[in-house]
Amino acid sequence: MNRKTDIVVVGSGIAGMTAALTAAQSGKKVTLLTHGVGSLAISSGSIDVLGYVNGKAVADPFAAMADLPENHPYRLVGEADVRASLDWLKELCGKAGMAMQAGEGNQQLVTVMGTLKPSWLTPLSFHAEAIEDVLRVAVVSVEDMKDVHPGLIIDQLQRYPALAKKEFVKAILPNPIQQAHRNVTPLDIARFVERPEGLQWLKDSLAPYAKLYPVLLLPPILGMKHSQKIWEQLCSALNVKIVEMVSIPPGVAGLRLREVMKKALNEAGVYLVENTEVVRSEVEQGACKALTTVATGGENRWEADSFIIATGGLLGGGIGTAPGKAWETIFGLPLDMPENTEEWSSPSIFGDSLFARMGVKVNEALKPVDAEGSVILNNVRFAGRILGGYDFATEKSGHGVALATGWHAGTLAGKE
Amino acid sequence: MKHTTVVIIGGGATGIGILRDLSMRGVKAILLEQGGIASGASSRYHGLLHSGGRYAVKDNEAAKECIEENMILRRIGKECVEESEGFFVLTQQDDPDFEKPWVEACGRAGITAEQVDVKEALRLEPALDPTIRAVYRVPDSSVDGFRLVWHNAMSARRYGGEMLTHHEVIAIEQEAGKVKGVRARNTMTGEELRISCDMVVNAAGSWAAKIVQLVGLEVGVQPDRGTLIAFNHRFTSRIINRLHQSSDGDIFVPHGSITILGTTSFHADRPDAHDVPTADILKLLDIGEVLIPNLRSYRILRAFAGTRPLYVPKGAAAGRGASRGFHVSDHSEEGLEGMVSIFGGKFTTYRLMAEKLCDLVCQKLGVHAECRTAIEPIIESASPEMLEKAAKYFPVHGVPLAANRLGEAFPVVVEKAAAMKSNPLLCECEMVSRAEIEYVAADPASQNLTDVRLRTRLGMGTCQGTYCSLRTIGALTECNTPFAMSPADNLRDFLQERWKGLRPALWGLQAREMDLGRAVYAATLNIDGAKNEQKN
Amino acid sequence: MNHNTNLDKCVACSTCVVQCPVSEVTSKFIGPRMLGPASQRFRLLNDGEDNSLSYCTNCKNCDISCPHGVDISNINMLARAEYCREHRPSFRDWVLAHGELEAKLVRYLPTFLANMGQANPITKLLLSRLGISPKADLPKFAPKQFPAMFKAYKQPEGLTKKVVFYPGCFVKAYAPQVGMDFVWLMNKAGYYVECPDTFSCCGTPLYTNGFEEDARKNAAANLMEMAKWHNEGVPVMSLCPSCQLMFKEYPVYFPDLAETAGSTDIGDCMQFVIECIERGELDPASAAVQTPLDIIYHAPCHLRAQGIGLPGFDILRMLPGVNAVNADAGCCGISGSYGFKKEKYDIAMAVGSKLFETIKDSGIELVSTECGTCKVQIMHGTGKSVAHPLSILRQRLEGSN
Structure with missing residues (x-):
């Protein structure tokens, strides 16, 4: 089968969805090809912009951007577009009833490891500054929730000098859902709390703690679609400040954000094709004509005027690797990596590693360029982790780069 | 100061085997191990319980020992042995003239080597190269090194044996040409400990030379690095050997949920040469492909290396050519009474080695007691009733795994699980439940997450620690397990240890896995940034 | 395809667990990852099968969501087939599986007998004894096949x-x-x-x-x-x-x-049909009926799993006067015969509840979907009428009905 649209976007992580939406909002017909749902569904759902540069914590990510290397995606996109993309998401989420807010500088979110993690734009329920002003904090979990252990969280939080003197208490709520050998994850409870009987359960279970502790730290369990409303209701009914903690996959807040974006895609008329893997590209005279996909059987050809590739990095499948080799998986663009795999990584797991920064080299329009800087494919843009030049994990810049580059690529393609 | 009759140095298969044997003979003994139990070569090898086929031509005596011990271990350690049998496969690249002498040598050693029709062999093992020329069935088995050593340790404890892990021996005290005691340092706390004793047994494997140096002697123990690859799933049901003069990369051992491909042989300059060069992995893959053509499409979980403690008397061959036999040394011949060492050998014959050494120790101590280790099962098997009960608290595949891993402790853990409100799997990849982890962590021998891992297989499956390490450190902190390290440091240490095995094979599917691990621990949980911000 | 190679692709990211509609509504199901690639590593080693194997509906949302190309549902279906070689399925499952044979037999009966009063209490009781939920609306045999x-x-x-x-x-x-x-x-x-x-x-x-x-x-x-x-x-x-x-x-x-x-x-x-339209063999623009019509479209999971997009929805959108919106609300829950089973009925209804709500909230009276059993479930869950996109196309082109 052969289909034609204005723009084909590949990948439905935050970068792909943002690119598809912004392009569609410019009036383009957009087809979004996806192979799996992208890492937003398993992420913590907060937009980290920049937490560390060269291992040093930064207070203001925008001020620190100047210290980033020239080929860093933020440098290519420019501060103004990074800010514009954040505003755009803020508006989108606000309209959907899930307000996202930034703080003065980087906010410190509490994680289920009992660590603090710098982030920028986050749902209101994650804002944790309330802890600073109080002495007594209850750390809440649910029985059998194996990813969230208040004992660990308290032990680790007290290792921060600023929190050492706080009075933390463990609060373990009874497990409200039956279970077999299944996990009880924050997602299970969040889905339960989304229902009226679940909300009532949570309110009743928290009430005794709310009387004694002005701040309650919770796993991300405050519902799904109506998380903000639930948060507001509980805070006001219990007269307490509730803070959700950042947790590991399955990502509750990431899924909330994904649902918001997915709904927007449907409303914007973006044509979503699921479960389809791009296997071939047709390139003529430096331009991509079409991409071919396979699914459970057969092939489909997708023509467009321009393409945005947001297929992710190693995890997402946008980057393929073999001993001593790495490449971009759709066009087969080789990534410049040493032949000896041992040189790819630092002996220390969170050290400065080449592989963590490997990716497609692009210009300011996010079009791929060769070593001399000449554009290789003039109607193709790359967005998100497929880009080289940054290490999302140690910088804490994953969603920030994905959002900014997705927005930049979608907006530029939309204007063409 | 503690007192005992014998101090054993080294908590590998041999040392723990000696501890059990002596304890069964009524000799008081304390074992000192610098790391965790079975953290050296006893867990850093392919896990093959040799039929002896591999040594039949070159060293028929060693082959005989293998087949005898193989049969004994199937009896006494059946929880640790998968009776998977083995194939010796003659490929297009192997010398067909080797076949006949090999079959004859197997016959001489008492190893049943039964020819299997190639078609039938391919039906049984479809992953094998279809162009193979001949196949023989032998009684190879796979054996879980960690588990066997631990079951021996549990049995030794039952007989009164004591063991101290994370205790490094720093001195052997002597008086008038006779050993008086041992000084050791707790590597976790730095505390020193003195134990007075009548005898010292040096069973430190690749570290044995270092121990001998403490008393000013020298010995020819040559560490020899063997690299191995662990794959994510079983792609054969049987152990697959090449039918040729034993060499690198010619054994596949399916093992629980994984397959191990081994091994290389390189001279190592130190006993803890556990780093894996990528070149070793590529070499193993090249060779392995001869037997299993699709090998590169399977996912590598990690690579690891161990050092064989080869005993090389002056002038003998080293490396692959060195004997796999063992040697018991009585240092009184060099003027030091009360110290014996055991060098060389291999896992399959650990029991025999312990028996021979204990015979010498008993003779020197004037103890008259028969060795019973070849007769008495190491642990008591789980009863069918207990397995049925466990099914309520463990997932279906987790029951036999837990029963076999825990051995005698299984009923205790089942009771513990029954008493808990629920018994979630903290490690989903290897199906390790909270009850098991809490039980193992409470053992004084467990000083960190890595010790817990060795005993439970926590973090050794598909995700290599991405999910289970947070859950485990959380659960253990929750129940106040007294680890010396802070939770975050313990976790970092654990992930770093896993990283060591991932990074030389950083490609393909496992590179994706590792990217997820970094996303969880660095991007989401910021355990890297927090290192400098928290007081650990 | 070697399904053991396939399981290697799983990085345990838990995306499938997040997207599995059955996991979402019941804890009786251990979830796609655990039942699929995680258990498969042990199926190669041990016997035994998890009780929740029968809870997978084979809806394929795990495969659709998996970023790594693991076809989890197939691992589960192969395991189920393996299990059923040793353990015969129930008579109820035989009945539900052999609908074709039953349809052949009832051909010779008058319709009212064939559908033998599925609403009458005695039939309901019999079905219930058999293990078919008395609450389910079984599809009715057509008067003429x-x-x-x-x-x-x-x-x-x-x-x-x-x-x-x-x-x-x-x-x-x-x-x-x-x-x-x-x-x-x-x-x-x-x-x-x-x-x-x-x-x-x-x-x-x-x-x-x-x-x-x-x-x-x-x-x-x-x-x-x-x-x-x-x-x-x-x-x-x-x-x-x-x-x-x-x-x-x-x-x-x-x-x-x-x-x-x-x-x-x-x-x-x-x-x-779309290709016919592209070739000019059919022309939706020339439809005889162009009066306004609101349609809410439901994409069957088994269509989404094929990676061909939503051609039925595209056809609806080409029709003049038709305003078609995509419900985009996930699985309807029925999964063939799954939702008819007594012990699964409530699960199927809970899975479908999001879709039912979306349809009801839309205020649109006509639902369109390609899948027959999705249609049965949507009618059961919403009371709305459901038509196949091609039936709508014919009606609009022909001007009949």
Whole structure:
């Protein structure tokens, strides 16, 4: 089968969805090809912009951007577009009833490891500054929730000098859902709390703690679609400040954000094709004509005027690797990596590693360029982790780069 | 100061085997191990319980020992042995003239080597190269090194044996040409400990030379690095050997949920040469492909290396050519009474080695007691009733795994699980439940997450620690397990240890896995940034 | 495809757990990752099977969501087939799996007898005893089944082009009119439609209920018939997403059959209609009826799993006057016969609740979807009328009804 649209976007992580939406909002017909749902569904759902540069914590990510290397995606996109993309998401989420807010500088979110993690734009329920002003904090979990252990969280939080003197208490709520050998994850409870009987359960279970502790730290369990409303209701009914903690996959807040974006895609008329893997590209005279996909059987050809590739990095499948080799998986663009795999990584797991920064080299329009800087494919843009030049994990810049580059690529393609 | 009759140095298969044997003979003994139990070569090898086929031509005596011990271990350690049998496969690249002498040598050693029709062999093992020329069935088995050593340790404890892990021996005290005691340092706390004793047994494997140096002697123990690859799933049901003069990369051992491909042989300059060069992995893959053509499409979980403690008397061959036999040394011949060492050998014959050494120790101590280790099962098997009960608290595949891993402790853990409100799997990849982890962590021998891992297989499956390490450190902190390290440091240490095995094979599917691990621990949980911000 | 190689692709990221509609509503199911790739590593080692194996609906949302290309549902279905080799499924499952045979038998009965008062309390009790939920609305046998209708229908003469129609059980026994609508459309586009008697049930209900051998026989017959037409260069196509998917998955379940047959890929009628439109053989713009019509469309999971987009929805959007919106609210919950089973009924309804709500909230009265059992479930869950996109296309083009 052969289909034609204005723009084909590949990948439905935050970068792909943002690119598809912004392009569609410019009036383009957009087809979004996806192979799996992208890492937003398993992420913590907060937009980290920049937490560390060269291992040093930064207070203001925008001020620190100047210290980033020239080929860093933020440098290519420019501060103004990074800010514009954040505003755009803020508006989108606000309209959907899930307000996202930034703080003065980087906010410190509490994680289920009992660590603090710098982030920028986050749902209101994650804002944790309330802890600073109080002495007594209850750390809440649910029985059998194996990813969230208040004992660990308290032990680790007290290792921060600023929190050492706080009075933390463990609060373990009874497990409200039956279970077999299944996990009880924050997602299970969040889905339960989304229902009226679940909300009532949570309110009743928290009430005794709310009387004694002005701040309650919770796993991300405050519902799904109506998380903000639930948060507001509980805070006001219990007269307490509730803070959700950042947790590991399955990502509750990431899924909330994904649902918001997915709904927007449907409303914007973006044509979503699921479960389809791009296997071939047709390139003529430096331009991509079409991409071919396979699914459970057969092939489909997708023509467009321009393409945005947001297929992710190693995890997402946008980057393929073999001993001593790495490449971009759709066009087969080789990534410049040493032949000896041992040189790819630092002996220390969170050290400065080449592989963590490997990716497609692009210009300011996010079009791929060769070593001399000449554009290789003039109607193709790359967005998100497929880009080289940054290490999302140690910088804490994953969603920030994905959002900014997705927005930049979608907006530029939309204007063409 | 503690007192005992014998101090054993080294908590590998041999040392723990000696501890059990002596304890069964009524000799008081304390074992000192610098790391965790079975953290050296006893867990850093392919896990093959040799039929002896591999040594039949070159060293028929060693082959005989293998087949005898193989049969004994199937009896006494059946929880640790998968009776998977083995194939010796003659490929297009192997010398067909080797076949006949090999079959004859197997016959001489008492190893049943039964020819299997190639078609039938391919039906049984479809992953094998279809162009193979001949196949023989032998009684190879796979054996879980960690588990066997631990079951021996549990049995030794039952007989009164004591063991101290994370205790490094720093001195052997002597008086008038006779050993008086041992000084050791707790590597976790730095505390020193003195134990007075009548005898010292040096069973430190690749570290044995270092121990001998403490008393000013020298010995020819040559560490020899063997690299191995662990794959994510079983792609054969049987152990697959090449039918040729034993060499690198010619054994596949399916093992629980994984397959191990081994091994290389390189001279190592130190006993803890556990780093894996990528070149070793590529070499193993090249060779392995001869037997299993699709090998590169399977996912590598990690690579690891161990050092064989080869005993090389002056002038003998080293490396692959060195004997796999063992040697018991009585240092009184060099003027030091009360110290014996055991060098060389291999896992399959650990029991025999312990028996021979204990015979010498008993003779020197004037103890008259028969060795019973070849007769008495190491642990008591789980009863069918207990397995049925466990099914309520463990997932279906987790029951036999837990029963076999825990051995005698299984009923205790089942009771513990029954008493808990629920018994979630903290490690989903290897199906390790909270009850098991809490039980193992409470053992004084467990000083960190890595010790817990060795005993439970926590973090050794598909995700290599991405999910289970947070859950485990959380659960253990929750129940106040007294680890010396802070939770975050313990976790970092654990992930770093896993990283060591991932990074030389950083490609393909496992590179994706590792990217997820970094996303969880660095991007989401910021355990890297927090290192400098928290007081650990 | 080697499913043990496939399990290697799983990085345990838990995306499938997040997206699994069954995991979302019941804790009786251990979830796609644990049942699929995680357990598979141990199936190669130990015997034993988790109780929750039967809770997987085979809806394929795990496969759709997996970023790493693991076809988790197939691992589960293969494990179920393996399990059922040793443990015979229940009589209830036999009944639900062998709908085709039952449909053949009831052909000779008058409709009122065939549907023997599924609403009457005694029948309900009998069904309940059998293990079929008395709350479920079983589909009703049509007064005249498709093969009879098709044989009685005279196609226009002089059609030079040809397509082969694989009707599938639902069209055959319960919704013959949809099949006839397709025949009408094809005739209009200039195609003569063949519908060989040798085609039998695709095998989905058989395989998922544990009747591997029966499914295999059907697959062999279907593939042989299909190969015949492929050799002549005549396209073979189906209306039913689940039948299409099953054909495409024959290589997984029956690799030997697929190897002999060559391609197992069956075409999609909706996609073919779009191609007809692109070639100018059909023209939606010229529809006889252009009055405004709101439609809410539900994409069947087994269509989404095929990676071909939503051709039925595209057709609706091409029709003048039609305002079609995509419900985009996930699985309807029925999964073939799953939702009829007594112990699964509530799960199926809970899975479908999001879709039902979305449809009700939209205020739109007409629902459209390609899948027959999705239709049954949506009608049961919302009380709205549900039409096949091709039936709507015919109505708009023809101006009938």
